[in-house]
Amino acid sequence: MNGEPNSPETMTASAPLLAAAAAGDERAWRALVDLYGRRVFAMARSRCKDSTVAEDITQSVFATVAEKIGSGGYAEQGKFESWLFRVVMNRVRDHVRRLRRRPDAPDAGAIERHVSPEATPTDSLMVDRLRWAMDQLSEADREVVEMRHHGGMSFKAMADVLDEPVGTLLARHHRALRKLKELLETGPVTTGEVH
């Protein structure tokens, strides 16, 4: 029930769910959270690398969504996903900015390179290396990768969020993957370096 990213079911199911949830139907609201909750969480966790903080961000995002659709402040025009993930991106950026401003925080790079204490032995080597490589990407490249893979967004929805042409985002995604590949070929090899 965690919402298969990019599936046609996800894209078409949200409209009636939104209408029902906006009318106060609790089951519809739960279904909507089921559909998008993990994807929002994954995007937040990719940045903050802390499940508790990621859950706080997820909750804050859905609180905003609840208030907007409850008050009639959101008009469904088939762009719910874009709107939702714009809220997510803003929340994540705010969080990263806040961490960078904290006087007792380590430098920004160190924050982003921080490796989760929650990483389990079941995490594959590939996943660990990818986490490290993601931290080396530029902000713009990283956002595209996270929106696409963690958020499971379509390029069309990403274009709406980032206000860029789809072609630009396809090219940026491809460039980011090439960069990741280079990093994986030249970067740390052992899990010890990553953990």
Added chain:
Amino acid sequence: MNTNNHLDPDALELAHGLDGLAQAERSAADPGLEARIANTTHGRLIAARAHAAGLSLAGTTAAPTRRFVPAFRLAAGLGLAAAVTLVMLNRGGPTPMPRPSEAAWAAVTDAEWSLVFTETGTGALLTDADRIGEAMRTWSVDDDSFEGGAL
């Protein structure tokens, strides 16, 4: 399933790896994430609905009245203008304001002018203006205060 169709085989493999990473991030949530989020946020949705419903109920009585206010104002304005025009036409046009002649201005003595200045405070105002003018004349162009501005 989560790939850019224009990717070459190498990039495609990496894209699948990123899907795996995303799945790992999703799985890192504590069990019951969705239920917790839904429980804590549904109340907000209901509160927002109630608030919006309250506002629109309050607005249903006020809105029609507000819609007619500009029309009433316009009608009142036109009526007033018509009444004034009628009165003026009955009197044979607007009454001209009396204007003093040159001779009358010349006849005002200095003592009378000073009385006007004292009564209205205009004299004090002119004295202040003179002081400010004098101070500006004595300012130097090399004054430090000019350094920090847009000059």
